[in-house]
Structures are given as C-alpha cells and as structure tokens.
Amino acid sequence: MDLLDKLRAVEERCSTITDRSAIPGLTIIDRVLGPCEVVVQGRPTLMFGSNNYLGLTLHPDVIEASRRAVVEYGTGTTGSRTANGTLAIHAELERTFADWFGKRHAIIFSTGYQANLSLIGGLCGAGDVVLIDSDSHASIYDATRQTAAQVIGFRHNSAESLRKKLERLPGGGRNRLVVVEGLYSIRGDVAPLRDIVAVCRAHGAYLLVDEAHSLGTYGPNGLGCAEDQGVLHDVDFIVGTFSKSLAGIGGVCVSDHPELRALHFLARAYVFTASGSPSNIASVGAALNVVRRHPELRDQLWANVRRLRQGLRDLGYVIGETESPIVPILTGDEERTVALWQRLLADGLYVNLIAPPGCPVDECVLRASCSAAHTSEQVVRALGIFAHASLQMQSAV
Numbered sequence: 458m459d460l461l462d463k464l465r466a467v468e469e470r471c472s473t474i475t476d477r478s479a480i481p482g483l484t485i486i487d488r489v490l491g492p493c494e495v496v497v498q499g500r501p502t503l504m505f506g507s508n509n510y511l512g513l514t515l516h517p518d519v520i521e522a523s524r525r526a527v528v529e530y531g532t533g534t535t536g537s538r539t540a541n542g543t544l545a546i547h548a549e550l551e552r553t554f555a556d557w558f559g560k561r562h563a564i565i566f567s568t569g570y571q572a573n574l575s576l577i578g579g580l581c582g583a584g585d586v587v588l589i590d591s592d593s594h595a596s597i598y599d600a601t602r603q604t605a606a607q608v609i610g611f612r613h614n615s616a617e618s619l620r621k622k623l624e625r626l627p628g629g630g631r632n633r634l635v636v637v638e639g640l641y642s643i644r645g646d647v648a649p650l651r652d653i654v655a656v657c658r659a660h661g662a663y664l665l666v667d668e669a670h671s672l673g674t675y676g677p678n679g680l681g682c683a684e685d686q687g688v689l690h691d692v693d694f695i696v697g698t699f700s701k702s703l704a705g706i707g708g709v710c711v712s713d714h715p716e717l718r719a720l721h722f723l724a725r726a727y728v729f730t731a732s733g734s735p736s737n738i739a740s741v742g743a744a745l746n747v748v749r750r751h752p753e754l755r756d757q758l759w760a761n762v763r764r765l766r767q768g769l770r771d772l773g774y775v776i777g778e779t780e781s782p783i784v785p786i787l788t789g790d791e792e793r794t795v796a797l798w799q800r801l802l803a804d805g806l807y808v809n810l811i812a813p814p815g816c817p818v819d820e821c822v823l824r825a826s827c828s829a830a831h832t833s834e835q836v837v838r839a840l841g842i843f844a845h846a847s848l849q850m851q852s853a854v
C-alpha cells in the first residue's frame with residue numbers, strides 16, 4: 458500500500474470529467490463583477506453559492522475600513538494573539554461584539570473553524586463529556602478529535618435524544634458541554650434551541666451554539682437563532698464566524714463567563730496560529746456596523762428567500778422544508794446531481810454541490826444560498842436557468 462494511493466483514487470475520479478472547469482470543488486472564479494455576479498471560464502455567472510448573505514463583501518464602508526487599516530497597520534500581524542498579534546483593533550472588535558450581544562466577554566479567532574477547535578479544545582479534556590448533534594459541521598467533529606474528553610453524539614435536532622444521553626451519564630458534575638448549531642449549513646434547518654436550553658439546564662450542562670450561518674440573518678438584531686428564539690441569555694457560549702454575513706475571515710465567541718478570557722492562554726488552536734490581519738479585522742468591524750445600522754438588509758434577504766423557494770417549488774424541484782437563506786435542493790443520486798450542477802454552471806448559475814462524504818450516499822443536495830444583494834432580476838434569471846436545466850435533464854433521460 459502506498460500513501461499516495463488515496464490521492465490517486467480522487468485524481469482518477471476527477472479525470473473522468475473531461476471539462477476540468479466543471480469539476481465540483483475545483484471551480485475557479487476569474488473575476489468578481491458584483492456581490493452576486495462573477496466570471497467563471499470567461500462567462501458571467503450568477504452567484505447563488507456563496508455565504509455573502511447580506512452582500513457586504515463590496516460595501517464601500519467595509520472596503521474603506523480595510524484600506525485604511527492596511528495603510529495604518531500593514532498587511533499582517535506576523536504572530537499569534539498571545540505573542541505579538543494583538544493590535545488595538547483586535548481588542549476593539551472584541552469589545553464591539555460583547556456590546557452587540559449584551560454579553561460580558563468576547564474573544565476573536567482567525568477563523569470560525571479555529572473558534573470551535575479553541576472552545577471545545579480549551580474547555581474539555583480528560584474526564585469531561587462533549588455532546589454533539591449528529592449533523593455537526595466538520596469543525597465541531599474535528600474539535601472533538603483533539604480532546605481527551607468523552608464524545609457522545611445525539612440525534613439531529615432532537616432535544617429528546619440529548620436528554621436521554623445526558624440521563625445515562627453518571628453523577629451530576631458540571632463537566633458536560635453540549636454543542637449545536639443555530640442554522641445547519643447543509644439542509645438549512647434550525648435547531649429547537651428552547652427545548653435544548655431546557656434540557657441543558659435540567660442536567661447542568663453548558664451549552665455552546667455555533668451561529669456561523671445565522672449571525673446577521675436571524676433575530677431582531679441579527680444576533681442569530683438564539684436571539685430569534687428568545688434564549689440568547691440562556692446560552693453559555695455563542696460562536697460566530699466572520700466568513701459569511703460579515704464578509705471577512707475569522708471567528709468569535711461571546712459569553713458571560715469571565716473564564717472565557719483564559720482561552721487566550723489555554724486554547725492551543727488559538728495560541729499557535731497567527732491572528733487576523735489588520736485589514737480583515739477592520740473590515741469586519743465596519744461590516745458589523747452596517748449590520749447594526751441596516752436591519753432592512755435582513756428584510757431584503759428574506760424576500761429573496763421566499764421568491765427563490767416559491768420559484769423552485771413551481772418548477773417542480775424538491776426543496777427542504779425549513780425557510781432559511783440556505784435552500785437545499787434534494788437531488789439524491791450523485792451522478793444526476795453532478796450532471797444538474799454542470800448544466801446550471803454551463804448556463805451561468807453557480808450553486809454548491811454536496812455529495813459523499815459530505816452527505817450519505819444517494820442523499821446529494823444542491824445548495825442555493827440567497828443574499829440580500831440579489832436583485833429581483835437576478836432571482837428571476839436564476840429561476841430561468843433552473844427551468845432550462847430541468848427541461849434538459851428530462852429530455853436526457
């Protein structure tokens with residue numbers, strides 16, 4: 458057995474597709490024409506596969522803040538937060554997040570992935586227990602792999618399954634951490650946080666909610682699903698990422714527990730990597746201000762969600778039940794899903810393709826994501842491409 462055999466198998470699979478521009482996962486975006494329009498292989502392409510939910514990647518305030526910071530602080534921090542990588546703007550962004558959430562403490566990370574690794578790795582060790590939803594993001598699964606804590610999965614979005622798992626644990630120590638997401642990124646479904654909070658409280662477990670996809674999109678102030686469901690102050694740790702609504706890169710955790718600050722010294726994934734670059738940190742601060750000042754962005758986003766969902770249903774596509782900015786088109790078989798994805802791309806529409814190992818065999822999904830920046834014309838154009846692709850797929854059968 459050769460180490461490279463694993464890689465060769467993937468290469469062989471890719472080589473069966475002759476047009477390399479149309480290999481899912483290898484698409485190159487040549488140019489960006491706007492928040493929702495890009496150029497792929499020389500062709501203007503509608504972007505319905507990004508997490509730019511509020512369309513802020515090209516917002517003038519965000520760009521200007523980024524430009525100023527690069528002039529003022531330079532291009533990088535060249536060090537970890539614990540060494541030389543904490544600038545005044547990192548500390549200021551932490552205060553802004555704490556203030557926005559009405560929580561006492563905030564800590565920022567270089568990515569959302571790293572935030573989960575740092576939180577779970579920093580909080581849990583030998584003798585502790587982490588309970589995670591079975592549909593958790595890879596960053597949550599990977600975080601559990603680097604801890605000596607016992608890891609227990611519970612049924613997706615089932616507070617009842619969580620309760621049973623907690624009941625089976627011996628003793629009543631406060632050494633349990635429950636980890637869920639607010640909005641799940643593949644199927645776009647929302648966690649029943651009120652029920653989950655109640656179970657955690659009854660069993661003395663700490664609760665971490667990852668609001669990666671719901672930050673900026675849910676709740677009266679855009680704080681996420683916990684705010685939307687009225688349980689913001691019952692959640693011990695809220696994690697967010699900057700790479701979606703906030704149009705940058707990085708992660709954050711807010712909490713009322715003062716112990717959060719000790720992660721600065723204890724969390725290996727935080728201590729041993731460089732901090733967010735000045736331009737990025739400044740751009741996230743500016744994006745956050747836009748989110749706070751412009752709640753109407755969320756109204757535009759949700760109007761687009763409704764238009765796209767209705768249009769897809771009218772065309773006969775089977776989509777997920779939950780209304781969310783992530784619209785999962787349930788396509789099933791992998792070969793058919795890849796063919797449909799390629800047709801959409803050829804016609805100028807980019808969506809995401811989820812295939813094994815990202816989902817079980819024959820449960821493939823095309824994931825369309827809405828943005829507040831999609832115009833009505835772009836939504837209509839996307840639906841036209843979906844209609845054409847559906848006809849072509851039928852005539853190809």
Ligand SMILES: Cc1ncc(COP(=O)(O)O)c(C=O)c1O
Nearest residue numbers: 568569570594596642669698700
């Ligand atoms: C639920 C969840 N957590 C964490 C992450 C990682 O975030 P980042 O891309 O900022 O590393 C993602 C990314 O998609 C996610 O969906």
